[in-house]
Amino acid sequence: MGGELEVIARPVLGLEVIAGVGLLNAKFRNGTDAFTGIPLEGNRTPFTPNLTYNVAAQYRSETGFFGRLEVIGFGNTFFDDLNTIEQEAFALANLRLGYEYEDYGFYAFANNLFDTEYVTQAFALGTGTVGTFGAPRTFGVQVRAKF
Numbered sequence: 001m002g003g004e005l006e007v008i009a010r011p012v013l014g015l016e017v018i019a020g021v022g023l024l025n026a027k028f029r030n031g032t033d034a035f036t037g038i039p040l041e042g043n044r045t046p047f048t049p050n051l052t053y054n055v056a057a058q059y060r061s062e063t064g065f066f067g068r069l070e071v072i073g074f075g076n077t078f079f080d081d082l083n084t085i086e087q088e089a090f091a092l093a094n095l096r097l098g099y100e101y102e103d104y105g106f107y108a109f110a111n112n113l114f115d116t117e118y119v120t121q122a123f124a125l126g127t128g129t130v131g132t133f134g135a136p137r138t139f140g141v142q143v144r145a146k147f
Helices: none
Strands: 003-009 017-026 051-060 065-074 090-101 104-111 118-123 128-133 138-145
Touching: none
Parallel strands: none
Antiparallel strands: 003 017, 017 051, 051 065, 065 090, 090 104, 104 138, 118 128
């Protein structure tokens, strides 16, 4: 059970303010863990954050300048049926600056500006836990062309 809401406002020419939130309550109704036989009823399903949100401000000038600053957030997430492996809530900030002209765009970007450490997947292996970290702070350039 869950829901989403997204709002976009355009307070002045060229400026968009965007906000969204998603809430999710995904739980097992029945069943048992295949390895331990422990009941799963009431546990949260894996890979389903209880909250997601985004807030962004984006500006496109008439002269071609483009800028966007956004924050994307995720509530806590479990990676296993028993809810023993968990990624705590976290947020990522991203920035994009560029110039757009007709069918072309030139951009510089920075993702995960504050170099937040987070895990995208994890599982138990023997007596420990193995996981994959999300992308660190990343800088780049992009060229876009429409044909």
